[in-house]
Amino acid sequence: MSIASKAAGVEFRNVSRRYGNTTAVDDVSFTIEAGNLVTLLGPSGCGKTTTLRMIAGLEMASSGTILIGGKDVTRLPATDRNVTMVFQSYALFPHMTVADNVAYGLVVSGVRKRDAAAKATEGLELVGLGGYGQRLPSELSGGQQQRVAVARALVLEPEVLLFDEPLSNLDAKLRRKMRDDIRELQQKLGLTSVYVTHDQEEALAVSDRIIVMNKSVIAQTGTPDELYRRPKNRFVADFIGGANLIDGELVGRSGGTATVALGRLTLSVPDPGLPAGEVLLAIRPNAIRLRTGSADSAGDGIPVTVRKATYLGSHMEYGLTSEFGDLFVVDPNVASPVPAGATALATFTGDGIAAVAR
Ligand SMILES: Nc1ncnc2c1ncn2[C@@H]1O[C@H](COP(=O)(O)OP(=O)(O)O)[C@@H](O)[C@H]1O
Numbered sequence: 001m002s003i004a005s006k007a008a009g010v011e012f013r014n015v016s017r018r019y020g021n022t023t024a025v026d027d028v029s030f031t032i033e034a035g036n037l038v039t040l041l042g043p044s045g046c047g048k049t050t051t052l053r054m055i056a057g058l059e060m061a062s063s064g065t066i067l068i069g070g071k072d073v074t075r076l077p078a079t080d081r082n083v084t085m086v087f088q089s090y091a092l093f094p095h096m097t098v099a100d101n102v103a104y105g106l107v108v109s110g111v112r113k114r115d116a117a118a119k120a121t122e123g124l125e126l127v128g129l130g131g132y133g134q135r136l137p138s139e140l141s142g143g144q145q146q147r148v149a150v151a152r153a154l155v156l157e158p159e160v161l162l163f164d165e166p167l168s169n170l171d172a173k174l175r176r177k178m179r180d181d182i183r184e185l186q187q188k189l190g191l192t193s194v195y196v197t198h199d200q201e202e203a204l205a206v207s208d209r210i211i212v213m214n215k216s217v218i219a220q221t222g223t224p225d226e227l228y229r230r231p232k233n234r235f236v237a238d239f240i241g242g243a244n245l246i247d248g249e250l251v252g253r254s255g256g257t258a259t260v261a262l263g264r265l266t267l268s269v270p271d272p273g274l275p276a277g278e279v280l281l282a283i284r285p286n287a288i289r290l291r292t293g294s295a296d297s298a299g300d301g302i303p304v305t306v307r308k309a310t311y312l313g314s315h316m317e318y319g320l321t322s323e324f325g326d327l328f329v330v331d332p333n334v335a336s337p338v339p340a341g342a343t344a345l346a347t348f349t350g351d352g353i354a355a356v357a358r
């Protein structure tokens with residue numbers, strides 16, 4: 001195979017980007033290891049695209065230092081960085097064949113036409129489009145055009161491959177397939193990739209690590225599992241996995257475990273490293289179970305009223321009213337669902353609960 005990986009790591013040291021009075025990215029520091037796929041995840045306007053464009057050199061840092069492959073590139077323009085971006089809009093030339101689109105960047109950078117064409121053929125094969133080279137972009141589906149955009153980036157053998165919301169123009173089923181294909185290709189070629197999305201499920205599915213951003217700063221960095229199981233703050237608990245957030249009290253700790261009180265119940269959670277006292281409990285929708293019963297036989301449960309019960313084939317979704325507030329529940333028990341309007345007991349499974357600062 002002649003398309004090779006030249007993967008390099010990326011480091012941001014206290015990087016900010018200001019536009020007049022707006023600070024788009026505020027004193028951000030992170031390290032991305034070579035060969036990893038790292039996602040910038042956060043709501044619209046939090047600074048993801050600006051961060052990505054600063055890696056590419058399409059946007060210059062107002063302050064701070066950016067390193068690629070250990071080299072300071074802070075002042076280098078895009079053309080002098082070996083970084084390629086895959087855009088959401090694909091940005092293919094409509095009048096050029098697919099093969100010419102893929103070869104374009106190589107030809108422009110001085111590669112001989114024959115060699116560029118050979119690489120383009122190889123790139124198209126890598127993305128599952130062998131044999132499509134002579135078509136025009138308009139003769140391909142949206143998903144296929146996105147693959148062409150990926151092939152065009154791959155043939156340049158970038159040190160870092162950037163994706164800015166690459167799947168947002170595709171329908172749900174195709175998005176899932178494409179994200180799996182991108183992840184597979186990235187791992188196969190050992191590419192360093194930075195992937196921007198506002199979709200938490202997509203981020204959990206493709207990433208080695210996720211950088212969660214909120215309002216121009218990093219809210220938390222970690223593996224998908226760390227972020228899901230040990231969110232460090234309310235924002236991350238809510239944004240990833242949509243936890244129920246209710247007030248509790250940290251009453252003790254031993255080993256790596258803390259005990260929290262929720263009304264008259266005590267629950268074990270991973271030690272959040274917070275002082276004893278008021279905390280916020282982040283309870284995953286699948287960490288709550290429903291059973292029939294009434295308040296006087298509550299035992300390890302809390303009395304609830306089922307406000308809404310929705311059958312979704314593989315699971316039930318419930319909206320509950322409780323003394324701690326409304327709870328959203330995902331329950332795999334579809335065989336004996338609890339109907340809307342019923343009173344029931346909610347219990348909490350050991351896993352899927354975290355404590356964060358209030
Ligand atoms: N060229 C620009 N001029 C002025 N403000 C900008 C510019 N680019 C981005 N911003 C602002 O910076 C913030 C972050 O934008 P962006 O990085 O595009 O966020 P995201 O990609 O997470 O949606 C937003 O408030 C946006 O309005």
Ligand SMILES: [Mg+2]
Nearest residue numbers: 045048049050
């Ligand atoms: Mg953006």
